[in-house]
Amino acid sequence: MERAHAITALAGENIESVVSVLDAVRVSGATTRPEIARVTRLGRNVVTDRAAQLIAAGLLTEGPLGRSTGGRAPRELRFNAAAGVILVADLGATSIEVATADLAGSISNARGEAADVTLGPTHILSRVAELFDELVDSLPGDAHVWGVGVGLPGPVEFDTGRPVSPPIMPGWDGYDVRSFFASRYHAPVWVDNDVNVMALGELRGGLAAGHQDVVFVKIGTGIGAGLVSRGLLHRGAQGCAGDIGHMAVGESTVQCRCGQLGCLEALAGGHALGRDGLELAHSGQSPVLAGELAAGHEVTAQSVVDAALRGDPAARRLVTESARLLGGALARVVNFFNPSLILIGGGVASAGDLYLSQVRLAVLGRSLPLATRHLEILQSPLADRAGLRGAAFMVVDELLSPAGLSRTHDQLLIS
Amino acid sequence: MERAHAITALAGENIESVVSVLDAVRVSGATTRPEIARVTRLGRNVVTDRAAQLIAAGLLTEGPLGRSTGGRAPRELRFNAAAGVILVADLGATSIEVATADLAGSISNARGEAADVTLGPTHILSRVAELFDELVDSLPGDAHVWGVGVGLPGPVEFDTGRPVSPPIMPGWDGYDVRSFFASRYHAPVWVDNDVNVMALGELRGGLAAGHQDVVFVKIGTGIGAGLVSRGLLHRGAQGCAGDIGHMAVGESTVQCRCGQLGCLEALAGGHALGRDGLELAHSGQSPVLAGELAAGHEVTAQSVVDAALRGDPAARRLVTESARLLGGALARVVNFFNPSLILIGGGVASAGDLYLSQVRLAVLGRSLPLATRHLEILQSPLADRAGLRGAAFMVVDELLSPAGLSRTHDQLLIS
Numbered sequence: 001m002e003r004a005h006a007i008t009a010l011a012g013e014n015i016e017s018v019v020s021v022l023d024a025v026r027v028s029g030a031t032t033r034p035e036i037a038r039v040t041r042l043g044r045n046v047v048t049d050r051a052a053q054l055i056a057a058g059l060l061t062e063g064p065l066g067r068s069t070g071g072r073a074p075r076e077l078r079f080n081a082a083a084g085v086i087l088v089a090d091l092g093a094t095s096i097e098v099a100t101a102d103l104a105g106s107i108s109n110a111r112g113e114a115a116d117v118t119l120g121p122t123h124i125l126s127r128v129a130e131l132f133d134e135l136v137d138s139l140p141g142d143a144h145v146w147g148v149g150v151g152l153p154g155p156v157e158f159d160t161g162r163p164v165s166p167p168i169m170p171g172w173d174g175y176d177v178r179s180f181f182a183s184r185y186h187a188p189v190w191v192d193n194d195v196n197v198m199a200l201g202e203l204r205g206g207l208a209a210g211h212q213d214v215v216f217v218k219i220g221t222g223i224g225a226g227l228v229s230r231g232l233l234h235r236g237a238q239g240c241a242g243d244i245g246h247m248a249v250g251e252s253t254v255q256c257r258c259g260q261l262g263c264l265e266a267l268a269g270g271h272a273l274g275r276d277g278l279e280l281a282h283s284g285q286s287p288v289l290a291g292e293l294a295a296g297h298e299v300t301a302q303s304v305v306d307a308a309l310r311g312d313p314a315a316r317r318l319v320t321e322s323a324r325l326l327g328g329a330l331a332r333v334v335n336f337f338n339p340s341l342i343l344i345g346g347g348v349a350s351a352g353d354l355y356l357s358q359v360r361l362a363v364l365g366r367s368l369p370l371a372t373r374h375l376e377i378l379q380s381p382l383a384d385r386a387g388l389r390g391a392a393f394m395v396v397d398e399l400l401s402p403a404g405l406s407r408t409h410d411q412l413l414i415s
Numbered sequence: 416m417e418r419a420h421a422i423t424a425l426a427g428e429n430i431e432s433v434v435s436v437l438d439a440v441r442v443s444g445a446t447t448r449p450e451i452a453r454v455t456r457l458g459r460n461v462v463t464d465r466a467a468q469l470i471a472a473g474l475l476t477e478g479p480l481g482r483s484t485g486g487r488a489p490r491e492l493r494f495n496a497a498a499g500v501i502l503v504a505d506l507g508a509t510s511i512e513v514a515t516a517d518l519a520g521s522i523s524n525a526r527g528e529a530a531d532v533t534l535g536p537t538h539i540l541s542r543v544a545e546l547f548d549e550l551v552d553s554l555p556g557d558a559h560v561w562g563v564g565v566g567l568p569g570p571v572e573f574d575t576g577r578p579v580s581p582p583i584m585p586g587w588d589g590y591d592v593r594s595f596f597a598s599r600y601h602a603p604v605w606v607d608n609d610v611n612v613m614a615l616g617e618l619r620g621g622l623a624a625g626h627q628d629v630v631f632v633k634i635g636t637g638i639g640a641g642l643v644s645r646g647l648l649h650r651g652a653q654g655c656a657g658d659i660g661h662m663a664v665g666e667s668t669v670q671c672r673c674g675q676l677g678c679l680e681a682l683a684g685g686h687a688l689g690r691d692g693l694e695l696a697h698s699g700q701s702p703v704l705a706g707e708l709a710a711g712h713e714v715t716a717q718s719v720v721d722a723a724l725r726g727d728p729a730a731r732r733l734v735t736e737s738a739r740l741l742g743g744a745l746a747r748v749v750n751f752f753n754p755s756l757i758l759i760g761g762g763v764a765s766a767g768d769l770y771l772s773q774v775r776l777a778v779l780g781r782s783l784p785l786a787t788r789h790l791e792i793l794q795s796p797l798a799d800r801a802g803l804r805g806a807a808f809m810v811v812d813e814l815l816s817p818a819g820l821s822r823t824h825d826q827l828l829i830s
Contacts, residue, residue: 225751243750244750
């Protein structure tokens with residue numbers, strides 16, 4: 001706890017230069033005080049003073065002597081990613097994943113379990129807290145929780161950490177997720193939509209690193225997107241930007257859970273694939289899926305993807321039709337948002353190139369040539385836990401930025 | 416010229432604090448050194464030193480004594496918007512508008528004329544330069560051009576000031592618009608897409624002030640949008656974000672100039688309205704438009720809008736159908752981008768509430784309730800010259816920001 005407060009002590013009048021010095025080491029890779037002075041354009045005395053503050057807060061450590069450039073060899077400074085521990089949770093419609101992370105966003109001790117988000121916030125968050133407590137108990141005695149990051153499967157008002165009318169999370173509307181964890185761990189808490197968090201994970205430590213304008217698409221049960229504009233998450237006015245699942249993609253009699261007809265999600269999402277796959281199994285049009293059903297297995301989106309990858313023609317048609325519809329929707333997104341990268345993640349994307357090549361074809365067929373000239377469309381590596389990493393970066397970015405340090409300070413005064 | 420160089424002298428090691436002090440006066444409205452110290456969290460001595468630099472550069476002036484709060488009354492500092500003059504031009508498909516602006520974005524000496532952008536950059540830009548020269552000649556002898564801002568009717572690579580494959584500007588692809596003006600006026604030059612510039616004009620000094628997430632739609636001959644994310648323009652990877660004109664909005668046999676069928680612009684833009692209006696005139700379905708034609712007047716989008724406002728039923732149907740199609744496209748934009756404000760400008764928007772109420776209806780009919788809960792859809796006041804004002808703010812924002820000052824410095828070293 002003391003460390004969590006030590007960091008907020010940095011939020012004084014020199015906050016801009018303190019963070020500049022930290023960023024010079026942490027982000028730009030400067031290691032000596034003269035290098036830091038060059039990168040930050042701060043005076044040598046200022047750099048020395050701010051570095052001393054950061055060493056006292058545990059964020060920088062003094063390393064061995066660096067190379068001499070003529071005079072006395074300068075000491076190397078290093079970012080101490082182990083100074084603090086962050087607790088992260090990624091909640092899906094049917095799952096909880098938790099882990100610890102260091103201040104560089106590296107994930108440890110990840111574990112997950114099935115959970116039904118419709119059971120409501122008290123039930124689900126209590127279970128997350130139990131899992132967090134186990135993680136905390138396993139930490140070394142001097143480790144301190146510096147922050148908590150949570151991804152939720154619905155729109156979130158980022159400034160307050162409260163879900164806003166989340167469609168698949170009954171009972172969660174307006175729930176104070178931040179206070180729930182802040183009071184338990186006496187640490188600042190940030191909460192965001194799971195797809196935003198995944199986009200952030202890819203942006204800060206994944207395939208999207210170095211890109212400024214990115215669309216991250218998750219095709220799970222539903223379909224959603226996380227948007228990056230000029231290197232920052234675009235959350236929108238109510239925190240619900242990136243909703244491509246309810247884009248109208250053609251004439252259809254299939255009603256979406258939102259009440260409309262012809263929504264992308266109702267035709268191309270994981271739920272739709274499972275529903276249509278079950279029909280193929282019942283009708284016998286898909287021998288592979290009929291076999292699954294006969295063997296007593298449930299027919300899910302994943303079974304359809306697996307059957308398609310095994311060459312089952314009917315399952316393949318379902319998968320490529322989903323990709324074609326998604327590609328058509330993304331063509332509009334490309335013209336409107338002009339990203340340099342589209343990353344596609346979520347269970348259905350595990351169909352890999354079978355899926356991606358059809359998406360690419362549909363995007364190219366309807367987008368403006370200029371907008372696709374340098375556009376990459378790639379699969380987000382599923383195993384890489386983009387959600388947990390993103391939740392960690394969400395906390396690190398807030399903790400170690402000038403505005404974030406002020407907000408951290410405010411949160412700790414209140415909690 | 417000396418003044419233009421005086422400002423770049425500010426781009427030294429104290430640049431962050433210099434701009435902080437300037438912003439405290441210019442944007443936050445602080446007037447005394449103690450107030451500036453409070454707003455910026457800089458020390459009193461630092462504020463005094465940076466204020467002296469800004470006074471020397473002509474950006475701040477020392478005013479009368481402020482109110483005493485007990486001790487010696489502090490002197491008031493004021494932002495000197497008249498320190499520099501900016502030349503601005505807003506180029507459309509068929510028009511040139513030019514003006515001068517001060518450093519607060521206030522427009523003076525505006526004048527415009529018809530011009531055909533397809534005549535190519537040498538012809539059009541030479542004419543802009545002639546108009547600029549007349550403006551410069553009319554300035555007081557001690558006035559200095561601090562920067563040039565230009566809006567163009569096509570995608571622009573903002574960092575270099577070059578058009579990128581602009582569809583309605585043959586001969587302009589890759590043309591170095593920046594150098595053309597930089598060499599003439601020895602001042603830094605910024606160039607952007609006209610709709611982005613208009614969006615910036617509304618954001619920094621118009622109806623969008625205070626909003627973070629905005630979509631500005633221009634329905635002229637074609638249809639385009641300028642996007643604002645977290646208070647900054649979202650230009651996209653190739654500078655062509657906001658292209659909603661070629662969004663597919665339904666089955667149609669009308670071919671767009673882009674080669675596709677069913678584009679929003681080909682069905683609902685100004686060109687489409689003029690084309691369909693002429694048909695109504697020829698067929699006699701619209702008595703008002705038939706009368707225009709008989710009187711030897713050209714039937715344009717504006718004639719259709721005027722006829723609709725005079726109650727002509729057939730013209731009214733054209734206008735409301737355009738609004739319905741635009742609203743359907745904007746519903747997708749609302750779900751995807753979640754703006755708090757949509758501003759609609761351009762000639763067709765002069766139909767006012769007849770148009771806007773139909774757009775609102777179509778947006779509400781297909782958007783997610785959460786995304787429209789606090790959404791405003793308003794007409795951009797046409798008379799307010801959002802394009803010229805935006806071009807001025809584009810220059811001011813660049814000139815008076817830390818990154819912009821560095822780039823200004825680089826531009827002046829090169830030119």
